[in-house]
Amino acid sequence: MMDPRVKILVTLGFSVVLAVADRPVVLGMGMAFAIFLVFLARLNLRQVMTRLLVVNTFVAFLWIFLPFTFPGPALFSFWGLQITRQGIAACVQITVKSNAIVLASMALLSTSTVFGLVHGLHHLKVPDKLVHLFFFSFRYIHVIHMEYHKIINAMKARGFEPDTSLRTYKSYAYLIGTLFLKSSERSKRIYQAMVCRGFDGTFWVFQHFAFRKRDLFALVFMGLFILFLAFMQWGSVR
Amino acid sequence: MHISEGILSAPVLISGAVAAAGGVAIGLKKTENEKIPEVGVLSAAFFVGSLIHVPLGPTSVHLILNGLVGLLLGWAAFPAILVGLVFQAILFQFGGLTTLGVNTVTMALPAVIGYYLFGPAVRSESEKTALVGAFLCGSFGVLGAAILVAFALFWTGQSFLEVGKMVVYAHVPVMVIEGLLALFCVAFLRKVKPELLEVKR
Structure with a gap:
């Protein structure tokens, strides 16, 4: 590499x-x-x-x-x-x-890997907060994408068929609202779990x-x- | 909404990068360390949201959601949108490294302006005021971004004027859709989790 x-x-x-x-x-x-x-x-x-x-x-x-x-x-x-x-x-x-x-x-x-690149950004003196943001965001894109699939599948199972109508847009808006809600709550749990494990602002990585x-x-x-x-x-x- | 690499002139690219760096710096400064996980996970949610295509007549458009980003994150919209754009550049080669600054500004600046213009309305006690504010904020995000893209093109060369105008016209239907989406989304969040929007009681 x-x-x-x-x-x-x-x-x-x-x-x-x-x-x-x-x-x-x-x-x-x-x-x-x-x-x-x-x-x-x-x-x-x-x-x-x-x-x-x-x-x-x-x-x-x-x-x-x-x-x-x-x-x-x-x-x-x-x-x-x-x-x-x-x-x-x-x-x-x-x-x-x-x-x-x-x-x-x-x-x-x-x-x-994206983690490798973000780790590289850290060594290129990109501010810590931004690097952490990259880590969190990338780590949870997949998780939230799975969440999205779960909800859209549930909608389809109940006969949701997207078309150009107010009803469709409303359904998508509620879907996105639910994603925000779940993401916000998930992030609080993540942070609490990190604090419980002694998080002090330092990110440790496995691969160097x-x-x-x-x-x-x-x-x-x-x-x-x-x-x-x-x-x-x-x-x-x- | 992004401009690809190799189109804009150097002064436009540099100004964009400088403005984006300033916005990101303010956004990071206003975000306490404890808030970083929340902003990070919400950026991920916006990234996923922007992959959703909603039908529009015979075609479909993908969501931009920058108005909503602004409502939920305020100045932190700058770093959040930057993060999303970097991933799009690395994972799908949408946009790119040199246009990162311009693209961040075109999407994040309307988000922050929307936050200040329509945030108070969205947080107000009156449901009606909130919904009107949300619609305007959603549409304004797209309108602002389209105008800034057109401006960046026009600043590169006057011959881009027609292209720039087309960009704005082409986004009119998207403005309506994003406005409606923001309206319903705010209505939903006010019902289930008003704290997320910091609604007054």
Whole structure:
């Protein structure tokens, strides 16, 4: 396992550089790097594609509007609408950027456990309260999701069929209200149980990670690549 | 409601990150240590709630619930929404790390404003006032978020104006649904557990 701190730092650096870059060379190399990482991480390609599809819905939404609204000479026009070269270029740029960033973060972040990443955040000096919030929230998402399924199944067993009606919205509202209620009461029990076991504000974790030689290698290699991208974008040699 | 990576310009991303950091800092400061488990578990509940799709005519929309988050958590809505967005970014690649700040602000700021604008009405003794307040708070959460998304897009480039307008129009039906949901939810909580909303008696 790679040190989660390295993963967080590299993902952040890569995302920031790519998000604000605009030179085609930089975007192309960033995309290649992201694809390289996906293969290195041996991700399930089908899963990767499904995720990309979801991400690209917002991008597709932009493709509907931007080509027409960007100023510039018309590439071609119909129905009195003009498609500009700048508009198309902006769309391509956005598509490459968002896909490259998503691919890289999939390869780097989704290969760690969430607890590992949150533990990494602690060592990157993120405030304790926020780290604790992450721990609690993640620990109980699954529990509350189970609770949700229990209630919705009970509703379905009693003939609940969602449709566009006030009754449906009312049922969902009561469902959500019940979830809040149960969550709030559960959190009080959790806190009491923690205090009973001597909780003094310190979180102890079972799995620790160490910064090893190959982490250093990965950090240096990827860090240098990101710096190289930044140099290609903003460096003086053009 | 999130903006994906690679769309917004650097000044917008930076301003969003700074504003989000400020909001999260205030939210954490106002949350005592004993309250952290409650905020954490409620963030989990909102995360699950936002996965629910409710039918709307031939399609369905997923819930945002930021108005309700604001009502229940006040300033703690900032850290709670940040946590939810981080999990969405890591688990489903919705949104992302660079847009985390902007997305947190677009959803949490209307939540906090709603808390101040409509919180007193929702906590009032009169059931009618409370329900009207709840409806407005639920709708306002979505309206505010849509306007902030449109603003972030417009600030990136004026060519995004049409897209931004569409974002706002597309969320009008969601505003109605979220308003109704908040109304019924508040009605329910006032009946079964008024303490959760800190209702006056």
